[in-house]
Amino acid sequence: MDALFKVVDDNLDRILEELKTFLRLESISADPARKQATADTAGWLAEHLKHIGMAHVEVFPTEGHPLVFAHHPGPADAPTVLIYGHYDVQPVDPLELWTTPPFEPTIRDGKIYARGTTDDKGQLFAHVKALETLLREKGELPVSVKLIFEGEEEIGSGALGKWLPDHKDLLTCDLVVVSDSSMIAKGQPSIQYGLRGLVYFQVEVEGPSGDLHSGSFGGAVANPINVLADILASMKDENNKVTLPGFYDDVLPLTDEELANYDKLPYDEAEFLQATGAEATFGEAGFTSLQRMSARPTLDANGIWGGFQGEGAKTVLPAKAGLKVSMRLVPNQDPHKIADAFRAHIAKVAPPAARVKVIEFHGGLPFICPLDEPALQKAAAALKTVYGKDCLFSREGGSIPIVADINAALHQPVVLMGFGLNSENAHAPNEHFDLENFVGAIKTSLTYLHLLAEK
Amino acid sequence: MDALFKVVDDNLDRILEELKTFLRLESISADPARKQATADTAGWLAEHLKHIGMAHVEVFPTEGHPLVFAHHPGPADAPTVLIYGHYDVQPVDPLELWTTPPFEPTIRDGKIYARGTTDDKGQLFAHVKALETLLREKGELPVSVKLIFEGEEEIGSGALGKWLPDHKDLLTCDLVVVSDSSMIAKGQPSIQYGLRGLVYFQVEVEGPSGDLHSGSFGGAVANPINVLADILASMKDENNKVTLPGFYDDVLPLTDEELANYDKLPYDEAEFLQATGAEATFGEAGFTSLQRMSARPTLDANGIWGGFQGEGAKTVLPAKAGLKVSMRLVPNQDPHKIADAFRAHIAKVAPPAARVKVIEFHGGLPFICPLDEPALQKAAAALKTVYGKDCLFSREGGSIPIVADINAALHQPVVLMGFGLNSENAHAPNEHFDLENFVGAIKTSLTYLHLLAEK
Numbered sequence: 065m066d067a068l069f070k071v072v073d074d075n076l077d078r079i080l081e082e083l084k085t086f087l088r089l090e091s092i093s094a095d096p097a098r099k100q101a102t103a104d105t106a107g108w109l110a111e112h113l114k115h116i117g118m119a120h121v122e123v124f125p126t127e128g129h130p131l132v133f134a135h136h137p138g139p140a141d142a143p144t145v146l147i148y149g150h151y152d153v154q155p156v157d158p159l160e161l162w163t164t165p166p167f168e169p170t171i172r173d174g175k176i177y178a179r180g181t182t183d184d185k186g187q188l189f190a191h192v193k194a195l196e197t198l199l200r201e202k203g204e205l206p207v208s209v210k211l212i213f214e215g216e217e218e219i220g221s222g223a224l225g226k227w228l229p230d231h232k233d234l235l236t237c238d239l240v241v242v243s244d245s246s247m248i249a250k251g252q253p254s255i256q257y258g259l260r261g262l263v264y265f266q267v268e269v270e271g272p273s274g275d276l277h278s279g280s281f282g283g284a285v286a287n288p289i290n291v292l293a294d295i296l297a298s299m300k301d302e303n304n305k306v307t308l309p310g311f312y313d314d315v316l317p318l319t320d321e322e323l324a325n326y327d328k329l330p331y332d333e334a335e336f337l338q339a340t341g342a343e344a345t346f347g348e349a350g351f352t353s354l355q356r357m358s359a360r361p362t363l364d365a366n367g368i369w370g371g372f373q374g375e376g377a378k379t380v381l382p383a384k385a386g387l388k389v390s391m392r393l394v395p396n397q398d399p400h401k402i403a404d405a406f407r408a409h410i411a412k413v414a415p416p417a418a419r420v421k422v423i424e425f426h427g428g429l430p431f432i433c434p435l436d437e438p439a440l441q442k443a444a445a446a447l448k449t450v451y452g453k454d455c456l457f458s459r460e461g462g463s464i465p466i467v468a469d470i471n472a473a474l475h476q477p478v479v480l481m482g483f484g485l486n487s488e489n490a491h492a493p494n495e496h497f498d499l500e501n502f503v504g505a506i507k508t509s510l511t512y513l514h515l516l517a518e519k
Numbered sequence: 520m521d522a523l524f525k526v527v528d529d530n531l532d533r534i535l536e537e538l539k540t541f542l543r544l545e546s547i548s549a550d551p552a553r554k555q556a557t558a559d560t561a562g563w564l565a566e567h568l569k570h571i572g573m574a575h576v577e578v579f580p581t582e583g584h585p586l587v588f589a590h591h592p593g594p595a596d597a598p599t600v601l602i603y604g605h606y607d608v609q610p611v612d613p614l615e616l617w618t619t620p621p622f623e624p625t626i627r628d629g630k631i632y633a634r635g636t637t638d639d640k641g642q643l644f645a646h647v648k649a650l651e652t653l654l655r656e657k658g659e660l661p662v663s664v665k666l667i668f669e670g671e672e673e674i675g676s677g678a679l680g681k682w683l684p685d686h687k688d689l690l691t692c693d694l695v696v697v698s699d700s701s702m703i704a705k706g707q708p709s710i711q712y713g714l715r716g717l718v719y720f721q722v723e724v725e726g727p728s729g730d731l732h733s734g735s736f737g738g739a740v741a742n743p744i745n746v747l748a749d750i751l752a753s754m755k756d757e758n759n760k761v762t763l764p765g766f767y768d769d770v771l772p773l774t775d776e777e778l779a780n781y782d783k784l785p786y787d788e789a790e791f792l793q794a795t796g797a798e799a800t801f802g803e804a805g806f807t808s809l810q811r812m813s814a815r816p817t818l819d820a821n822g823i824w825g826g827f828q829g830e831g832a833k834t835v836l837p838a839k840a841g842l843k844v845s846m847r848l849v850p851n852q853d854p855h856k857i858a859d860a861f862r863a864h865i866a867k868v869a870p871p872a873a874r875v876k877v878i879e880f881h882g883g884l885p886f887i888c889p890l891d892e893p894a895l896q897k898a899a900a901a902l903k904t905v906y907g908k909d910c911l912f913s914r915e916g917g918s919i920p921i922v923a924d925i926n927a928a929l930h931q932p933v934v935l936m937g938f939g940l941n942s943e944n945a946h947a948p949n950e951h952f953d954l955e956n957f958v959g960a961i962k963t964s965l966t967y968l969h970l971l972a973e974k
Contacts, residue, residue: 283816290820293823297748300749347737365837366837367744367833367835370824
């Protein structure tokens with residue numbers, strides 16, 4: 065591998081110039097005014113994939129932004145790896161907080177600054193440059209490689225989600241690699257082998273048909289805010305366990321191996337409290353904060369409203385109140401089953417004197433890749449080769465619905481190999497990507513493709 | 520009395536013209552642009568009181584709107600009655616919903632339309648016209664009469680509340696009469712012998728110092744909305760009883776006589792549900808709706824807010840949430856004691872992981888006049904004389920803090936003898952006052968003053 069690593073190092077200036085070209089393309093998927101720019105980005109990426117020698121490259125138009133697909137066959141008996149990434153980026157507001165403009169890539173202090181550097185153009189491009197290095201130096205790849213790069217990750221992956229079920233054959237593979245997340249700390253390689261799922265509801269309670277005087281009517285009419293508070297409070301017990309019937313039935317308990325892994329993860333309580341501004345940690349009895357944030361399901365209100373929100377006192381008995389509440393789910397909870405339990409619980413506890421409406425928003429499946437999965441172990445080995453340190457295994461508390469969807473559609477393991485850092489302002493001004501990690505990502509990808517070829 | 524009643528009837532045209540003059544004065548206490556108009560109204564009223572022959576009339580300037588005081592001594596051994604009223608009126612918006620302009624009094628279908636007709640200029644003026652009739656026809660009053668008319672009832676009675684403690688001697692009396700409320704139904708005389716008090720709080724909960732991602736942090740940090748819902752829900756039990764320690768300790772239970780009175784009050788459940796738009800009545804176990812709305816204390820949220828209130832789903836773990844919550848109190852609950860219990864309860868149930876701030880707004884004392892109070896019984900007799908029907912006794916669910924304050928300051932019974940109707944749009948466009956009740960009020964006042972003179 066050292067010869068290939070040297071090629072990467074020797075070509076770094078050119079590679080960075082190419083990355084800058086990619087970063088200059090203003091592929092903000094949420095911005096209708098950038099629809100053409102986003103399509104142009106897909107076009108540039110497809111051309112670049114042809115340019116590095118991928119055998120088959122295709123752009124799939126969609127109702128939204130295009131999908132870029134590519135394929136290069138490896139040896140007949142080698143596995144096929146599907147690499148996922150996204151070429152679209154977040155909006156750039158507030159523009160005035162950027163030290164250098166978001167679409168004028170600039171290198172400072174060993175980091176490259178621009179919108180999309182760490183999320184996800186830079187990480188995606190590292191794989192492309194690994195493939196280029198192999199195709200140029202060896203004329204072939206050690207495994208078959210398919211690429212699927214979407215342009216709507218930042219707006220919900222709608223087009224890919226729609227396209228996926230009809231193109232499973234095209235994407236047939238033995239494993240999926242996603243580099244769209246973060247390492248646990250700089251210099252410390254890590255793999256996120258689990259993601260939480262999500263169910264999200266809006267609950268609306270109506271009492272009287274209009275606001276009433278709380279003096280004249282208070283006591284004889286159901287108060288929507290009180291009813292809503294009762295409903296929400298009834299969903300957790302004094303140990304901060306969720307009380308929905310069957311809620312924990314399908315939760316995969318942490319194995320001894322996972323518990324040992326959690327113990328290895330860096331966590332400092334004082335630092336956590338400092339970062340969040342919380343007075344103390346708080347959560348489900350019997351679990352650590354790291355476990356609560358990633359391996360345990362939660363129920364959190366996301367918003368609430370009703371009645372008088374202004375200054376001072378108004379003695380109103382409000383006509384209605386509303387709540388947004390969501391649950392993060394863990395493997396193997398089923399969002400549909402949990403949603404049913406949620407609705408059934410509300411139907412049971414809501415008083416007949418109030419009208420309660422439950423609206424469900426789009427959620428997502430939880431995801432897990434078994435720790436003994438060879439593709440995961442090889443990824444860890446590749447990271448160790450490049451970073452010189454044992455890889456840590458963590459679960460991510462957030463949800464990446466498209467990962468769970470790909471996993472569910474293709475029935476193959478997904479390896480989340482993130483090279484970003486949490487400090488890199490992924491969705492904020494001055495987004496950047498550490499160049500050591502950019503190079504590390506190229507070298508890890510090179511190494512990984514070779515390890516995957518090994519029987 | 521018939522001769523006096525005939526004088527009233529014979530002079531009605533003139534009396535109505537005078538009332539119209541009073542109603543044309545734009546005494547909107549809340550409107551800084553009407554400060555002079557409000558002062559002019561006080562001046563006009565004082566002049567009118569001199570004109571009808573009140574022995575002593577005085578206008579007390581205040582930091583806000585003036586107070587109008589008058590006194591006319593009766594026979595040496597007669598009691599002194601203090602009549603309270605207010606000459607200020609509510610704002611008139613939305614102006615376009617008035618059939619005739621709010622300050623152009625108009626008579627239609629036996630009702631007089633203008634801002635202030637029923638609340639409270641018309642009711643106040645009925646007493647003035649009773650006094651005028653007596654002074655003109657008899658040259659004297661059967662009892663000593665003091666009048667106190669304020670100009671800030673619609674904005675919280677601040678000036679009178681401040682002035683009262685220093686002028687107790689001036690107001691010394693044997694009973695207080697207030698005509699600033701409603702009869703229970705047209706043609707059915709009634710007296711409100713109780714009012715609820717009020718304590719009003721804002722509760723603010725802070726968790727993290729800024730909004731957090733509910734995926735990355737959910738489960739390990741106290742969620743201010745969940746905490747707030749827990750606090751609110753913990754304040755009532757499954758029987759809709761308030762759980763604050765000692766909350767019911769001082770509540771005067773309804774006597775058998777009161778229970779019998781409640782049974783006589785008109786109440787139709789279907790009509791109540793129709794009027795409120797509620798699906799069903801709802802409240803403290805063991806009490807009827809009428810009792811719950813007037814003789815029982817309550818705890819109602821008046822407003823709540825926190826997190827994301829927009830369209831769709833946002834997976835935020837909010838930094839803070841707020842609640843407005845108030846309790847209606849009944850005799851003999853002590854607002855200070857209840858406020859202390861409220862704060863102590865929150866201190867006990869709020870988790871240390873959240874910062875909770877409790878802000879108390881201005882409240883008020885509950886009020887009750889004993890049913891066997893002679894001044895009350897004579898008021899009932901006067902109403903029966905004029906309306907030909909037994910008077911009903913009810914308690915009002917709302918709070919009129921100044922009534923409780925006067926009661927507490929003067930240590931004399933207060934008789935709430937209301938001649939308005941709930942349908943008269945007191946705080947809304949097209950406010951009006953039924954002329955039969957205006958005349959009935961004059962005649963009841965005449966009768967009452969005579970009955971009070973009887974030993």
